[in-house]
Amino acid sequence: MTNVNIPLLEIRNLHASIEEDGTEILRGIDLKILPGEVHAVMGPNGSGKSTLAHVLSGRPGYKVTQGTVSFLGKDLLAMKPEERAREGVFLAFQYPVEIPGVSNNYFLRTAVNAIRRHRGQPEMDAMDFLALLDEKAKLVEMEEALLNRSVNEGFSGGEKKRNEVLQMALLDPRLAILDETDSGLDIDALRIAAGGVNALRDGTRGFLVITHYQRLLNYIVPDVVHVLSDGRIVRSGDKSLALELEAKGYGWIEKEAAAAAR
Amino acid sequence: MNDALLNELTQREYQHGFVTDVETESIPAGLSEDVVRIISKKKNEPEWLLEWRLKAYRHWLTMEEPSWARVSYPKIDYQKIVYYAAPKSAKEGPTSLADVDPELLAMYEKLGVPLKEREILAGVAVDAVIDSVSVATTFREKLASVGIVFCSFSEAVHSHPDLVRKWLGSVVPSRDNFFAALNSAVFSDGSFCYIPKGVRCPMELSTYFRINQADTGQFERTLIVAEEGATVSYLEGCTAPKRDVNQLHAAVVELVAMDDATIKYSTVQNWYPGDREGKGGIYNFVTKRGKCLGKRSKISWTQVETGSAITWKYPSCILMGDDSIGEFYSVALANNYQQADTGTKMIHIGKNTRSTIVSKGISAGHGQNTYRGGVTILKSAVGARNYSQCDSLLIGDQCGAHTFPYIEVKNSSATLEHEASTSKIGEDQLFYCMQRGISAEDAVSLIVNGFAKRVLKELPMEFAVEAQKLLGVSLEGSVG
Numbered sequence: 001m002t003n004v005n006i007p008l009l010e011i012r013n014l015h016a017s018i019e020e021d022g023t024e025i026l027r028g029i030d031l032k033i034l035p036g037e038v039h040a041v042m043g044p045n046g047s048g049k050s051t052l053a054h055v056l057s058g059r060p061g062y063k064v065t066q067g068t069v070s071f072l073g074k075d076l077l078a079m080k081p082e083e084r085a086r087e088g089v090f091l092a093f094q095y096p097v098e099i100p101g102v103s104n105n106y107f108l109r110t111a112v113n114a115i116r117r118h119r120g121q122p123e124m125d126a127m128d129f130l131a132l133l134d135e136k137a138k139l140v141e142m143e144e145a146l147l148n149r150s151v152n153e154g155f156s157g158g159e160k161k162r163n164e165v166l167q168m169a170l171l172d173p174r175l176a177i178l179d180e181t182d183s184g185l186d187i188d189a190l191r192i193a194a195g196g197v198n199a200l201r202d203g204t205r206g207f208l209v210i211t212h213y214q215r216l217l218n219y220i221v222p223d224v225v226h227v228l229s230d231g232r233i234v235r236s237g238d239k240s241l242a243l244e245l246e247a248k249g250y251g252w253i254e255k256e257a258a259a260a261a262r
Numbered sequence: 263m264n265d266a267l268l269n270e271l272t273q274r275e276y277q278h279g280f281v282t283d284v285e286t287e288s289i290p291a292g293l294s295e296d297v298v299r300i301i302s303k304k305k306n307e308p309e310w311l312l313e314w315r316l317k318a319y320r321h322w323l324t325m326e327e328p329s330w331a332r333v334s335y336p337k338i339d340y341q342k343i344v345y346y347a348a349p350k351s352a353k354e355g356p357t358s359l360a361d362v363d364p365e366l367l368a369m370y371e372k373l374g375v376p377l378k379e380r381e382i383l384a385g386v387a388v389d390a391v392i393d394s395v396s397v398a399t400t401f402r403e404k405l406a407s408v409g410i411v412f413c414s415f416s417e418a419v420h421s422h423p424d425l426v427r428k429w430l431g432s433v434v435p436s437r438d439n440f441f442a443a444l445n446s447a448v449f450s451d452g453s454f455c456y457i458p459k460g461v462r463c464p465m466e467l468s469t470y471f472r473i474n475q476a477d478t479g480q481f482e483r484t485l486i487v488a489e490e491g492a493t494v495s496y497l498e499g500c501t502a503p504k505r506d507v508n509q510l511h512a513a514v515v516e517l518v519a520m521d522d523a524t525i526k527y528s529t530v531q532n533w534y535p536g537d538r539e540g541k542g543g544i545y546n547f548v549t550k551r552g553k554c555l556g557k558r559s560k561i562s563w564t565q566v567e568t569g570s571a572i573t574w575k576y577p578s579c580i581l582m583g584d585d586s587i588g589e590f591y592s593v594a595l596a597n598n599y600q601q602a603d604t605g606t607k608m609i610h611i612g613k614n615t616r617s618t619i620v621s622k623g624i625s626a627g628h629g630q631n632t633y634r635g636g637v638t639i640l641k642s643a644v645g646a647r648n649y650s651q652c653d654s655l656l657i658g659d660q661c662g663a664h665t666f667p668y669i670e671v672k673n674s675s676a677t678l679e680h681e682a683s684t685s686k687i688g689e690d691q692l693f694y695c696m697q698r699g700i701s702a703e704d705a706v707s708l709i710v711n712g713f714a715k716r717v718l719k720e721l722p723m724e725f726a727v728e729a730q731k732l733l734g735v736s737l738e739g740s741v742g
Contacts, residue, residue, distance in 0.1 A: 059693050085699040097694035101712030110708065111698035118699065150712065167698065 006073050008175050008206040009033040009056075014067035016055045025051040027231035028067070033175070038207040040217055042242060043228035044250045049210045050094060052228070053179040056208075057091040058084050072174065086118035088174030092164040092181050099151040104163065107151045108133065112170055136169040140196040158189030165196035176200070177208045182216040194219030214246035229254050288347035293340050295319060298447050301346050305416045305450070310427065318436035318446030325440045331603040332632040332664055333572050335508070335545065343479040343510055345448045405463070410494075411456040412467055415483055418454035425456055429487050433516035433553045433580070441512040441547040441574075445481045449514065452482035457492035457523075466722050468497040479510040486516070488523035490556065495526040497725055508536075508571060513548045521556030521583065526564070528721050529577075530729050533569035535736075540599025540628070543571025550577035554586035554615075562589035563606065564720040566729040568736040571600060576634065578607035581615035581643075588617040591717040593729075595736050596629030596661070605635035605666075610643035610676070619650040622714045625661035626737055636668040639676040646676045654684040655713045657706070657737070685713075707734030 009032070016026040025048045033039050043049050055062050056069065058081035069076040076084060099107065112132075113123040124132065133147060140162040152160050161181055168176050178197070182190055197207070197220050209220055217225070217239060225241040226233045229250070234257035235241065245253070289300055298319050302312040327338070405412050411422055418426050436446035453469045469484070488494055511533060517525050527550075536543025546569075552561035563577040579588025590606035608617035623631040637648045654663035665682055687709055695705035711718065711730050718726050 057697055059697075060689060081693060081696040082699055082701055085697050091697050093694065093697075097688075097690045099691055099694070099709060099712055101715035102708055107695075107698075107708070110704065111695075111700055114699040114701070114704070171698065 007032045007070075008035050008037075008072060009076075009208070010068075010070045011056075012068045014052075014055070014069060015065045016051060016062050017065055019061050019063045022063075024065070025062075025231055026055065029228075029231070029233060031226065031233065033206045033208065035206060036201075036203040037224065038201065038209060038220065038222045040209045040211060040220075040222035040225045040239075040242060041228055041233075042211060042214070042225060042245060044254075045212070047228040048231040049212075049228055050179055053091055053094075053177050053208075053210055056084075056177060057081060057089060082114070085171075085173075086115050088172075090168050090171055090173035090176045092161075092168060092176065092178045094179040094181075094183060096152045096155075096160040096164055098153045098155075100153055102151050103148055104151050105130075105133065105147045108147075108167060108170055111167070115171055132170065136166055139169055139199050140165045141192050142166055157184040158186065158193075161185055161189065161193050162196070165193050169196060169200060173205065175206045175208065177210070179210050180212060181209075182211055182213060190216065191219060214242045217242045227253055229257055232257075288344050291342050291344045293319075293343070293345060293448065297345055301448055301450060304346065305419070307416075307419055308423065311419060314431070314436065315447050318443050319448075321437045322440065322443035322447055325443055327440050328574075331574050331634070332630065332666075333574060333601040333603050335572055335601075338508075338510060338545070340444075345479060345481070346450055405465075405467075408461050408464065409458040410461060410463055411454065413454055415449070415452040415454045415485065418485075422454070422456065425487065426454065426485070429485055429516065429518055431516075433518060433551045434514050434549050439549060442514050442549040445483060445512050445514045445549070448479075449481045449483040452484045452513070453486075453498075454484070455486040455494065455496065457486075457488045457494045459489040460491040461489075462492070463494040466495050466497055468499070470499045479512065481511075482513045484513070484515040485518075486525055486527070487518045488520065488525050488559075490521045491523060492520070493524045495528070495722060497528040497530070497722060499530045499532070499725075499728075508543055508545055509534075510545050511547070511570075513550075515548070515550040515577075517550075517552035517561055519552065519554050519556060519559035519561050519583075519586075522558045523556055524560045524562075525552060526562045527552070527577070528725060529563075529565040529567070530721075530725060530732065531565065531567045531569050531573070532732060532736075534571075535569045535598065535600050536571040538598050538627075540571070543600070544569065546570035546573045546575060548573075548575040550575065551580065552578070552588070553580045554583050554588060554612075556586070557583040557612075558585045558587075559583050560587040560589070562587075562591070562720070564591040564717065565593070565604075566714075566717070566721070566732065567592070567594040567602060567604060568732050570602075573600075573602040573604050575604045576606055578609070579617065580609045580611065581617065581646075582611045583615075584612040585614045585616075586612055587615070589720075590617075590619045590621070590635075591720045592621045593624070593714040593717045593733070594621070594631055594633075595624040595733065596626070596631040597736055598627040598629060600627075601630045601632075603632040603634055605633045607636040608638070608648060610637075610639045610646040610648070612643060614645040614647075615643055616646070617648045619648070619652070620716055621650075621652045622717055623652070623654045623663050624657070624710055624713065624733075624737070625654065625663050626657035628660045630662045630664070632664040632666065634666045634668075637670070637678060639671045639673050639678075641672045643673050644675050646673065648676070648678045650678075650680045651716075652680075652682045653713070654682075655710065656684065656686045657710075703734075703738060706737055710734070710737060 011029050011031040014026050014029040017024040041049055064077055109129045116123055142162055222239055225237055227235045235253055298315050434442050436443055457463055519525050533544035533546055554561055561579050567573050581588050588608050594602045594604050596602045606619055619635055621633045623633055625631040633652045639646045652665050691709055692705050710733050718729055721729055
């Protein structure tokens with residue numbers, strides 16, 4: 001189905017700043033994800049991890065000053081946020097948003113149908129959608145009651161994150177970006193969320209897993225680990241890099257990077 | 263936020279702005295005792311009704327237009343308004359749909375009120391009022407078989423004079439306020455509905471109001487009486503053509519509920535709101551009041567107010583009967599330069615009377631939305647209870663939301679709760695929806711409908727769908 005020669009995502013020399021005050025956060029990111037690969041991006045607070053996720057998904061408030069991002073050969077940065085989503089870029093939010101009065105079920109069906117329309121597929125009616133929803137909800141052990149409540153309203157931290165993974169499963173993206181999905185999760189919630197993600201690894205879908213801690217990577221085992229520091233990727237390696245970071249902290253790598261820059 | 267997007271979304275066009283070319287008979291502009299007499303004569307009214315009108319007119323002359331509402335508009339010249347206009351073909355009054363001018367039927371079709379189909383498919387009885395005259399009332403035979411009277415007001419004056427005479431002005435006296443007095447003097451038509459003892463009205467009753475002629479005021483009058491144990495659900499919808507000049511709509515609605523009777527009154531108001539710069543639009547100055555006269559009676563108002571340049575409207579309940587219940591559910595939307603000052607009054611007189619107020623105000627563009635509500639618990643109202651909830655949603659940063667709750671309690675056994683909130687459609691919420699593939703326009707509609715859900719679910723099913731769409735359409739161009 002996918003041409004393995006075309007990268008899923010190719011970021012070249014990406015620079016981005018905060019629109020309001022011009023502060024540069026990303027200072028030249030290069031990253032290539034092939035179909036089926038899981039890439040982890042780690043780094044200390046303030047290194048630009050979440051900004052990377054926001055810029056890729058088209059969140060307002062950032063300005064790309066240099067560089068390109070191509071997604072399956074298309075110019076991702078030229079697309080509106082909803083177009084990126086419809087083309088297959090999914091962002092699991094670090095802080096999922098509440099939408100009072102809109103049932104989770106209805107919200108999800110609206111989203112699924114927006115994407116199906118884009119793909120030229122017929123819209124799903126309420127019955128067909130319920131069947132699909134039931135199936136996917138099992139993946140993240142989501143209770144039915146949560147599907148009928150307002151989107152994320154009154155959900156616990158773990159429930160919100162599971163809801164993100166559920167949405168990912170329903171929307172069937174080509175590239176899933178997980179922005180600190182592990183933050184605020186206890187070990188059981190983490191296991192369930194990670195289980196949901198692993199079930200979606202099908203050899204063609206790509207993942208960009210942003211995390212502060214190595215812990216998540218015990219559950220979602222990455223093909224490549226990148227370390228982000230001060231808006232740049234300062235080192236890339238295999239999963240053992242994450243373990244090394246866990247043992248030694250970020251300090252040594254930042255020092256090395258600083259030395260190399262000199 | 264994304265201004266361009268916001269603008270695009272808030273600036274969708276009014277869809278009911280067409281004018282229908284129907285031959286009309288109208289009288290010259292201006293108001294005088296003679297005009298009141300002409301209207302009464304055109305309707306072939308009995309002497310007592312003419313006297314009632316003249317009394318109202320003479321009193322109106324002594325009154326001042328109210329200025330306490332948080333709305334501003336240039337002074338209305340009441341001598342420039344046409345107080346009577348009727349489609350010519352309807353002069354004799356149609357007796358069945360077959361007699362209705364096909365142009366008119368086509369117009370209602372365009373508005374989404376296909377009278378014929380409604381009659382056959384939906385089982386909703388419809389009374390259609392264009393400019394000043396009721397043009398068709400459907401389904402009346404079926405209703406008559408259970409003793410329900412549902413007809414135009416002018417018809418009721420002739421067919422059921424005793425009922426009209428007994429109840430007209432019993433809830434909203436002709437001297438009640440400036441606009442009610444004006445209406446009492448010049449009202450031309452409206453709907454009349456009488457549900458006899460113990461009868462549950464088997465279908466939704468509905469009236470569609472349409473202002474078609476230029477420079478015409480619409481002054482309709484609706485009266486609904488539910489006898490002991492009777493139940494009725496009534497819906498009104500309104501539209502008007504696009505015109506550069508403002509048009510006046512000053513209606514009066516009176517409801518009376520006897521022991522154990524229930525009246526549910528729903529409004530979807532979509533009068534022309536004016537253009538993006540605030541030019542034109544309907545001035546909607548309406549007095550609506552229900553009297554829970556009987557024990558355990560219940561009156562429930564639900565309104566979705568999306569149209570009009572100015573809305574001045576406070577559907578209220580006088581809770582006289584012990585254990586009677588009053589409800590007010592409202593969604594009011596003010597976009598572009600619309601101004602809405604709306605709310606309710608709940609007057610508790612009987613023992614253990616209960617009232618619920620749920621008001622949802624949505625402001626976008628330069629819209630100004632005011633909730634004004636009064637809860638009065640009189641000394642006699644032992645054990646009265648009220649719950650009020652007023653929420654405001656702001657879209658963009660040029661609009662305003664204002665809340666004026668008045669509470670007056672004269673009995674210490676009363677229980678009152680008041681909740682209020684103001685929120686803004688957040689960039690976060692919009693982005694979250696968009697990241698899931700939902701367009702900005704659909705996202706706004708989704709969020710707004712979620713906000714208004716508590717009220718929308720009070721509407722009869724098919725109208726809830728209509729109202730949802732209307733909210734979305736009215737906000738197009740408003741994301742911000």
